[in-house]
Amino acid sequence: MRVVTWNLWWRFGPWQERQKAILAVLRELRPDVVGLQEVWECGGENLAQWLAADLGMHWAWAPSDASDRWQRRIGDPAVEIGNAVLSRWPVVSQEVLRLPAPAELYDGRLALHTRIATPTHEVPFFTVHLTSAIDASAVRVEQVTALAEFVAAHRDGTDFPPVVTGDFNAWPDSDEIRRFGGYRTAPAAPGQVFLDAWEYAGPAAPSATWDPANGFVGPQSPPARIDYIHVGPPGPGGLGHVRAVRRAGDGPVDGMWPSDHAAVVADLALGPVQEGAVQAGQDKL
Secondary structure, three states, X not given: OEEEEEEOOOOOOOHXXXXXXXXXXXXXXOOOEEEEEEEEEEOOEEHHHHHHHHHOOEEEEEEOOOHHHHHHHHOOOOOEEEEEEEEOOOEEEEEEEEOOOOOOOOOOOEEEEEEEEOOOOEEEEEEEXXXXXXXXHHHHHHHHHHHHHHHHHHOOOOOOOOEEEEEXXXXXXXXXXXXXXXXXXXXXXXXXXOEEHHHHOXXXXXXXXXXXXXXXXXOOOOOEOOEEEEEOOOOHHHOOOEEEEEEEOOOOEOOEOOOOOOEEEEEEOOOOOOHHHHHHXXXXX
């Protein structure tokens, strides 16, 4: 099962040209499930719906309840922002969590849960967008705690481990990422741990998803890996084991960068894997 997470940079910049580049990347990747952040909806049109129609996928959408905070940035009060999921298989249920934040930072960040009905197992799939203020680690710790509790409430009823994707706006060694992972510090939800899929990447693999090489980021920003695919410990027979992981959307398409973020792509096992591979994944935890 190929999983992608990608922040699509809403309607910022040359969004119409970027939209075509985003589609070209996803066409090439041929994903099974995609978690998207900063998705726009305007005048009955929705970027996730447009992508899904071309890719032959199902889709789910959750709008922010504070889009006005974003609309002022582009001067257009008609454009909504939210998270979305694209899926090769039917989305049989969905639910939304509004993430906590103090009033001065609140701009409608949320987590979207979907239950994906694959041919073999239902997959609890989540996509999230955390507060971006660089000094708001404490807020993000509260948000990942709420997120972990949300996952715990929706993960049962299947052997497939939960998959949590998104733009966490945090470095891998930050308090919030360590807390959400739950194996380098106390877990945010009792007994629940997550493996950062990037742990399976090669040591020399380019990892920054916020990269000054991107023309929309600019040279003043240090490179950082702030976008993640988190997976629970493998289920029976290695369900959900991370087979491979890499960046995507990390270069221009016909001269146009698709987004200010690179995507993360992970291939997860939908069926049995070799015992040694499963044990290696568990040993990391």
